[in-house]
Amino acid sequence: MSSGKAGSPWFNGKMEEEEEPVRIPITDELDLHTFRPNEVGDLLVDYLEECQKLGILNVRVIHGKGTGTLRTGVHAALSRMKMVESFAWPAGERSGGWGATWVRLKG
Template sequence: MCESEPIEVPIDGVLDLHLFNPKEVGDLIPDYIDACLRKEIYSIRIIHGKGKGVLRRTVHSLLDRNPHVESYSLASDRSGWGATIVELKK
């Protein structure tokens, strides 16, 4: 069995979780937040999809515990509850 290649994630303030296995999210989100802060990106969008809400709840739980998160809310655009907008502390 060959290992899959790591996914290159652009650090541009948009993180689409559809590309990842749900078990990777626990490390991915804190790492992505740290990378955004290094690039002075303080507003990020995390796309988790709508589905049953399991991934959204996981994302929100991780954001609740992250000391760099100032606030977050569901997107107010057409994606609605399929994405979360996160404001990071400067």
């Protein structure tokens, strides 16, 4: 019987199972609350590329208010993306205010 502990013949060196990729629907809104900060960079690029392919050119990215760390990272990434025409923060009272950014993609 496996004890699963280090030193056990059954221990595979991994303490956690690898997670399957998360599939999310492509809409005009990307809520980053459910993702870890280290996942956001690639996710943002991939998501916005898919939006652009589908003709979704105005996307609201929800990064939350918090300390601003995630927002700063999102804005830095958006500034480097050639597909981004512009972005605006805060998003407006009814669109998430300080916790969201509107992104305009090139058509």
